[in-house]
Amino acid sequence: MKMPPAEYMPSPESGTFGGDFFDRFPRKKQAESEEVFRSTQRIGKETSMRQDEKIDIEIIKVVTRAIAGSGQVEVMAHHLTQLLVAALEIKGCTLFALNPETLELEPLASFGLSVDYLNKGPVLLDKSIDGIKSRKPVVVKNVKTSKRLQYTREAEKEGIGSIISLPVMFNKEMIGSLRLYHHEPWRISKKDLDSLSLLAETIGMAMMFTRLRHLVQGIQGAIWELPKVLREE
Amino acid sequence: MPLQRILIPYNFTMYDFKALEFAVRTFSKSDEVEITLFNAYVPPPKMDTDENSVMHRLKGNLQYLSQRVQRQEEALNEAKQYLVRNGFPENRVRCLFVPKKKDTAGDIIDRVHQHAFHTVILNNKPKKATRFFTGSASSKVVNALKNITVCIVT
Numbered sequence: 001m002k003m004p005p006a007e008y009m010p011s012p013e014s015g016t017f018g019g020d021f022f023d024r025f026p027r028k029k030q031a032e033s034e035e036v037f038r039s040t041q042r043i044g045k046e047t048s049m050r051q052d053e054k055i056d057i058e059i060i061k062v063v064t065r066a067i068a069g070s071g072q073v074e075v076m077a078h079h080l081t082q083l084l085v086a087a088l089e090i091k092g093c094t095l096f097a098l099n100p101e102t103l104e105l106e107p108l109a110s111f112g113l114s115v116d117y118l119n120k121g122p123v124l125l126d127k128s129i130d131g132i133k134s135r136k137p138v139v140v141k142n143v144k145t146s147k148r149l150q151y152t153r154e155a156e157k158e159g160i161g162s163i164i165s166l167p168v169m170f171n172k173e174m175i176g177s178l179r180l181y182h183h184e185p186w187r188i189s190k191k192d193l194d195s196l197s198l199l200a201e202t203i204g205m206a207m208m209f210t211r212l213r214h215l216v217q218g219i220q221g222a223i224w225e226l227p228k229v230l231r232e233e
Numbered sequence: 234m235p236l237q238r239i240l241i242p243y244n245f246t247m248y249d250f251k252a253l254e255f256a257v258r259t260f261s262k263s264d265e266v267e268i269t270l271f272n273a274y275v276p277p278p279k280m281d282t283d284e285n286s287v288m289h290r291l292k293g294n295l296q297y298l299s300q301r302v303q304r305q306e307e308a309l310n311e312a313k314q315y316l317v318r319n320g321f322p323e324n325r326v327r328c329l330f331v332p333k334k335k336d337t338a339g340d341i342i343d344r345v346h347q348h349a350f351h352t353v354i355l356n357n358k359p360k361k362a363t364r365f366f367t368g369s370a371s372s373k374v375v376n377a378l379k380n381i382t383v384c385i386v387t
Contacts (some may be wrong), residue, residue: 119246
C-alpha cells in the first residue's frame with residue numbers, strides 16, 4: 001500500500017467519508033458543535049458513527065519494540081514518529097517535550113511536516129490545541145473549521161486536515177505531547193485512541209528513563225572532575 | 234593564509250538559521266574560508282521480514298519514509314544556497330548529509346576530527362527542556378574539542 005502524497009487532502013465534502021453524519025451536517029453548525037472532543041468518554045459516544053480503525057496489536061508491537069530498542073532518545077523519538085506515520089498512513093507526527101518553566105512544547109522529533117510548519121513559532125501549552133492542559137487526548141477533527149488551534153492558518157497551508165494530541169505523562173505529571181497530523185478529517189475510534197494513549201504512557205516512561213540517565217551521567221561527570229583525593233573520600 | 238574550514242551543524246530550526254546569519258555576517262567577506270553544512274539524519278528503522286500484513290504495509294511505507302528523508306537533503310541544499318546568495322562562493326560551501334551514528338554532539342565531534350575543521354558554529358537556545366532528555370550538545374562539544382574555535386549563537 002502506498003502512502004498518499006503530502007499534498008493529498010480531500011475536502012470534507014469530497015465524499016471520502018460519504019454518507020457520514022458530519023459530512024452532511026452544515027459546516028457552520030459543525031463548527032459550533034463539538035468539533036474538539038476532549039475525553040475518551042465523549043469520543044465513545046461517536047462509536048455509533050463510522051470510524052477508521054487503524055491500530056492493531058501488531059502496530060503497537062512494532063512501535064513499542066522501536067522505543068525499547070533504541071539506546072538514544074533522539075533515535076527512539078525519530079523512529080517512533082517515522083513508524084507512526086508509516087503504520088497509520090498519516091501526514092506527520094511530532095513528539096514534544098514540555099518545558100515546565102516556559103510551558104512551551106519543544107519538538108523532540110518530528111516526521112512528515114515541512115520545515116516552514118515546524119518553524120511557525122513557539123507551541124505554547126495554554127494557547128496550542130485548546131484542552132491539552134486538561135491532560136486528556138484532544139481530537140481536532142477538522143482543522144478548517146476549528147477555532148481552537150494556535151496556528152490554524154499555518155496548519156491549513158501545510159495540508160493538515162485533522163490533529164490528534166495526546167499528553168505524555170509520567171507519574172501524573174505532563175512531560176510532553178504526542179501529536180498526529182492527518183491529511184484529512186479523521187474520526188478516530190475509541191479503541192484507537194485508547195491504544196495511542198497507552199503508547200503515550202510508554203513514551204513517557206522511556207522519556208523519563210533517558211532524563212534520569214542523563215542526570216546520573218551528569219553526576220558521574222561532576223564526580224570525575226573533583227580532585228582525586230576528594231573522589232576517594 | 235591557509236583555508237579555514239568551518240563546520241555548521243544544521244537542523245532546520247530558527248536557531249540554526251541564526252548560525253547561518255552569523256556566518257554570513259562574520260565570514261562572507263573572507264576568501265579563505267570553506268563552510269560545511271552538516272546534518273545527521275535518522276534513517277528509517279530496519280524491519281524484520283515478517284509475513285503479517287502490518288509488516289508488509291510498513292515495509293511498503295518505509296519507501297515513503299526514505300523519500301521524506303531525501304527532502305531533508307534538499308532543505309540542506311536550500312541552506313547552502315542561502316549562503317551562496319549572501320556572498321560565499323559556491324565551491325566553498327559543502328553539504329554533508331549522513332546517517333546519524335551517535336548522539337548529536339558525538340556526530341559533530343567525529344566530523345570535526347575526521348575533516349580537521351578549525352571552527353564550529355553552534356547554536357544554543359537557553360533553558361531548553363529537550364536538554365533534559367538529550368543533554369546539551371553545545372556543552373558536550375565544547376568540553377570534548379581542543380584547539381578548535383567554537384562559536385555559540387544564542
